[in-house]
Amino acid sequence: MTTQRRSLPAIVLGTAGLCAALFAVFLRVAPNRLLSGQPHESHGVVFGLAWLGVILAGWFGLRGRAPLLAVVAVAALVALPVVAGFDARAALEHAPASARAQPGAGFWIMWMTAALLLLDALRGMRALVQVIAWVAVLAALIVAAWQGAFEPLAVVREYRAQHASFDDAFLVHLRLVGVTFMAALLIGAPMGWWAWRARRGGGIVVGTLSFLQTVPSLALFALLIGPFAWLAAHIPALASLGFGGTGAAPAIVALVLYALLPVVRYTMAGLDAVPFDTREAAQALGMNRWQVLAQVQLPLGWPVLLSGLRIVAVQTIGLAAVATLIGAGGLGRFVFLGIGQGAIDMVLLGTLAIIALALLVDLLFQGLLALAERRP
Amino acid sequence: MIEFDHVSKVFGGSKVIDDLSLRIGEGELFVLVGPSGSGKSTLLRTINRLVPVDAGAVRIAGEDVVTRDIEALRRGIGYAIQSVGLFPHRTVAQNIATVPRLLGWNAEETRVRVEELLGLLRLDEPGMADRYPHTLSGGQQQRVGVARALAARPAIVLMDEPFGALDPLTRESLQHSLKTIQRDSGTTIVFVTHDMDEAFRLGDRVALLLDGKVAQVGTPLAFLHAPASPRVREFVGGERGRLRELAVRLVRDVVRLGETSSGHAVDIDASLQDALAAMLAQGHDALPVCEDGRVVGAVRLGDLVARPS
Numbered sequence: 001m002t003t004q005r006r007s008l009p010a011i012v013l014g015t016a017g018l019c020a021a022l023f024a025v026f027l028r029v030a031p032n033r034l035l036s037g038q039p040h041e042s043h044g045v046v047f048g049l050a051w052l053g054v055i056l057a058g059w060f061g062l063r064g065r066a067p068l069l070a071v072v073a074v075a076a077l078v079a080l081p082v083v084a085g086f087d088a089r090a091a092l093e094h095a096p097a098s099a100r101a102q103p104g105a106g107f108w109i110m111w112m113t114a115a116l117l118l119l120d121a122l123r124g125m126r127a128l129v130q131v132i133a134w135v136a137v138l139a140a141l142i143v144a145a146w147q148g149a150f151e152p153l154a155v156v157r158e159y160r161a162q163h164a165s166f167d168d169a170f171l172v173h174l175r176l177v178g179v180t181f182m183a184a185l186l187i188g189a190p191m192g193w194w195a196w197r198a199r200r201g202g203g204i205v206v207g208t209l210s211f212l213q214t215v216p217s218l219a220l221f222a223l224l225i226g227p228f229a230w231l232a233a234h235i236p237a238l239a240s241l242g243f244g245g246t247g248a249a250p251a252i253v254a255l256v257l258y259a260l261l262p263v264v265r266y267t268m269a270g271l272d273a274v275p276f277d278t279r280e281a282a283q284a285l286g287m288n289r290w291q292v293l294a295q296v297q298l299p300l301g302w303p304v305l306l307s308g309l310r311i312v313a314v315q316t317i318g319l320a321a322v323a324t325l326i327g328a329g330g331l332g333r334f335v336f337l338g339i340g341q342g343a344i345d346m347v348l349l350g351t352l353a354i355i356a357l358a359l360l361v362d363l364l365f366q367g368l369l370a371l372a373e374r375r376p
Numbered sequence: 377m378i379e380f381d382h383v384s385k386v387f388g389g390s391k392v393i394d395d396l397s398l399r400i401g402e403g404e405l406f407v408l409v410g411p412s413g414s415g416k417s418t419l420l421r422t423i424n425r426l427v428p429v430d431a432g433a434v435r436i437a438g439e440d441v442v443t444r445d446i447e448a449l450r451r452g453i454g455y456a457i458q459s460v461g462l463f464p465h466r467t468v469a470q471n472i473a474t475v476p477r478l479l480g481w482n483a484e485e486t487r488v489r490v491e492e493l494l495g496l497l498r499l500d501e502p503g504m505a506d507r508y509p510h511t512l513s514g515g516q517q518q519r520v521g522v523a524r525a526l527a528a529r530p531a532i533v534l535m536d537e538p539f540g541a542l543d544p545l546t547r548e549s550l551q552h553s554l555k556t557i558q559r560d561s562g563t564t565i566v567f568v569t570h571d572m573d574e575a576f577r578l579g580d581r582v583a584l585l586l587d588g589k590v591a592q593v594g595t596p597l598a599f600l601h602a603p604a605s606p607r608v609r610e611f612v613g614g615e616r617g618r619l620r621e622l623a624v625r626l627v628r629d630v631v632r633l634g635e636t637s638s639g640h641a642v643d644i645d646a647s648l649q650d651a652l653a654a655m656l657a658q659g660h661d662a663l664p665v666c667e668d669g670r671v672v673g674a675v676r677l678g679d680l681v682a683r684p685s
Contacts, residue, residue, distance in 0.1 A: 275459075275461070277457065277459040277460070277461035278461045278462070278463060278464070280426070280457075280461060281455070281457065281460075281461030281462075281463075282461075282463070282474075283426070283450070284424055284426055284450055284455040285450060285451070285455060285474050285475050285478070285524070286447045286448070286449075286450035286451030286452075286475060286478055287447070287478065288447050291478070295463075296463060299465045300463075300464065300465055
């Protein structure tokens with residue numbers, strides 16, 4: 001039944017997935033964590049069938065294609081790492097204990113492609129459905145991990161070897177992000193309100209923050225070392241609180257500076273989202289400035305602000321990785337140490353954790369947004 | 377009740393209101409009419425201080441509005457505008473209850489008042505109170521806007537072209553509701569419109585504003601019979617002004633008590649325009665007139681055409 005038009009995204013993604021299944025390496029096995037691996041036999045090619053199906057569905061346009069593709073994508077997102085874990089277990093059976101089995105390019109391309117396919121298939125569906133689909137993927141992966149399906153994979157072995165310092169770094173990362181987020185909200189939202197009220201002054205604020213945004217993150221971190229070291233040296237009270245040229249304090253200040261622009265921008269956009277007549281009616285009926293803010297502007301502009309906070313949270317999770325370079329710790333430590341040691345599994349461990357955290361937080365905000373935008 | 381004392385307002389170098397003085401009596405339905413740019417909306421908005429005056433004073437019951445606490449002043453004055461400005465995140469009942477809530481009425485008192493207003497403005501279909509503004513028709517939204525303006529029984533209500541965006545039938549029905557409510561409550565209403573017919577239909581007294589000055593103030597009939605200047609006459613409609621007069625005068629003014637006629641009766645409080653329409657529809661040059669359902673006399677075509685003495 002050809003009732004729908006061709007879907008270019010499905011055809012392109014299906015083709016990419018098919019090529020990856022046929023021609024790219026799904027699994028590599030290396031003698032130890034510092035050497036690069038050799039291609040190993042695997043079941044990666046089996047996924048070619050699914051991708052062929054995706055291409056056909058995209059080409060011929062079945063009725064109910066989008067939900068079908070969504071289901072295929074969810075299945076692939078879960079099955080790919082499970083199969084990789086299964087193959088890795090088989091590959092390592094007769095290998096020395098130091099051997100590592102890593103998913104290869106074929107795996108990563110297909111996993112990414114499946115994620116893009118899910119994004120495309122969910123487009124236009126209700127926000128609640130979208131959140132449920134991603135939560136389903138997440139839940140299935142957690143269950144599989146619980147069952148030990150991923151234990152043989154190099155990244156998981158790396159985690160097992162370093163889990164104490166990893167868990168520490170994870171908490172430090174969360175703390176950096178959490179403190180930055182709260183500080184940016186507490187400073188940025190009133191700033192945005194002020195900038196919105198004082199149009200001319202607002203231009204200066206937004207201009208300054210936009211300029212800050214163009215400073216490379218590494219440079220900003222480095223630039224803050226000097227002033228903070230000076231402060232710590234001259235104000236002993238600060239130094240006794242662990243305040244210094246390096247460490248968490250300058251990192252958080254830099255992260256907050258980056259976060260302020262989106263908070264201020266979206267606060268202003270949220271305030272603009274309230275029609276002028278509604279605001280004037282509120283005033284004319286005798287609401288004072290705070291009542292207008294609390295009873296009209298905040299409830300009506302909240303979804304816009306929330307979508308800004310979503311950007312802030314995800315952006316900060318990524319940027320915080322760089323903060324490790326000035327001694328603030330966090331997951332970035334694994335990335336930079338891994339690069340230094342040439343241990344690709346360690347880099348991957350840090351990177352995957354950062355990506356997973358960002359996706360999780362993004363999902364959380366999507367859920368909040370879906371709630372906030374629910375029309376009464 | 378409301379007094380404008382040599383009020384002036386300048387916007388961007390041009391005088392929108394020019395040394396204007398005017399008194400509005402208590403319990404009046406007073407209409408400010410004029411073309412766009414005549415300053416009528418601006419004048420209205422000086423009353424609740426949405427627009428501050430540059431010179432002169434606006435007084436309510438003898439008290440200059442700038443001496444009053446601005447929120448207290450506004451909570452005592454109802455306000456309804458053409459674009460309605462309902463709060464989209466609040467239900468009909470919550471919108472209407474805005475000012476009572478600000479004034480700290482208790483829940484029961486507020487609920488009773490909201491019910492009453494829903495009835496008064498014919499918003500009493502089931503479930504209406506809990507609906508959100510975007511689910512209402514334009515006319516219903518405007519009714520909610522008017523109810524919100526009236527909620528806390530303000531002594532004064534300001535209305536800025538509240539029915540401007542509505543279709544003629546809805547507008548007429550709302551004008552009727554407003555007139556009835558005003559008569560029953562004794563509220564002072566200041567009503568802005570650019571529509572002469574609406575001004576004459578609603579206004580106890582009308583002020584025509586031209587270029588920020590009062591060109592004439594008086595009853596609708598005074599406008600028709602004694603326009604103060606050629607410009608006012610032009611505005612009232614020249615020859616066609618006589619047609620407007622039919623809409624303003626009532627059958628009561630020309631009824632011949634005791635006489636009889638054939639045809640369907642018209643009510644004694646109907647306008648002469650309605651009487652003429654009934655004559656045209658029935659093909660009669662005279663019709664019986666009834667009061668409280670009882671025939672009391674007749675009205676003749678000649679009486680409609682004759683100039684009132």
